[in-house]
């Protein structure tokens with residue numbers, strides 16, 4: 106259609122810049138070995154950090170809920186889409202995150218955009234780490250609050266920005282705890298003190314910390330022992346929990362406020378029972394099976410040491426995300442392609458997911474990876490070096 110011809114110009118530009126995105130179809134679940142186009146590959150790119158999306162116990166729980174409740178939830182939470190499983194999962198999350206209460210969203214993306222934009226408005230200030238996830242950035246924009254982006258993990262800069270702004274306005278500081286593309290970790294103890302000093306609300310996104318950090322796997326708030334000092338804790342059920350959905354955990358008043366004010370909660374169909382039951386079972390497993398987390402950390406350490414010995418430019422990280430900096434799109438695509446030929450699937454990450462010049466191979470590990478998988482991965486990296 107003539108009115109859409111401009112799209113071809115846009116697409117040509119994306120192609121010319123080697124930024125065109127394509128899908129790779131997996132013909133199986135998120136196991137260490139996956140099938141793509143009928144061939145087996147070692148998967149180094151999943152956020153299912155504890156392998157729970159294919160755990161038989163989780164699958165069984167989801168299957169039983171599917172039998173009992175059917176496929177879809179049939180409505181938004183405030184109309185007809187609220188079940189006993191929604192309540193049970195919210196209670197489970199609150200106890201897991203050690204907060205008074207919790208509320209579910211259909212995704213982490215919706216939790217972030219809806220919550221941020223309802224906590225601050227045009228007269229307020231929002232402070233955001235420059236490497237925060239897109240859903241946080243979009244939430245900040247949607248809020249229309251005055252946006253202050255501070256350098257990655259630079260709490261001194263954040264301190265000085267907080268000092269300068271009008272004292273009587275609401276201030277919201279929002280940050281990933283583990284950053285999705287670099288895999289590094291915010292100094293949460295220091296950050297809570299800073300927010301207290303400036304009477305700023307702190308919201309943390311635990312998407313990549315949940316299941317991976319903390320004795321009980323509850324995330325960075327547990328790891329830094331600041332569970333009672335972070336008023337707004339966001340997380341997702343789509344990564345280590347191996348299911349689908351997002352949540353906010355906090356005080357009862359905060360959760361009541363969200364239930365009454367947040368549009369992405371109010372006007373969205375609720376999660377289906379199979380996802381809820383899977384999440385409940387997964388969190389139960391995360392809390393009780395520390396061995397799985399310990400094994401994951403062993404694999405992370407082995408892989409990082411191996412890559413560094415091979416001379417790769419590994420970005421220092423504190424999580425199951427192990428990024429290898431490659432710079433521009435072309436060498437990144439080449440490396441991903443070479444690795445694929447050696448039987449390893451780990452895609453190239455390019456702008457807009459990362460800044461120009463910061464392309465990378467973002468590898469991520471799962472507790473289901475064995476020593477042999479890591480050795481196989483390292484030998485592929487050695488061959489294509």
Ligand SMILES: Cc1ncc(COP(=O)(O)O)c(C=O)c1O
Pocket residue numbers: 212213214215217238240281284285310312313341342343350351
């Ligand atoms: C840091 C972070 N926050 C939020 C999200 C969004 O979560 P979901 O995938 O559940 O929408 C993601 C997912 O990629 C993420 O990495």
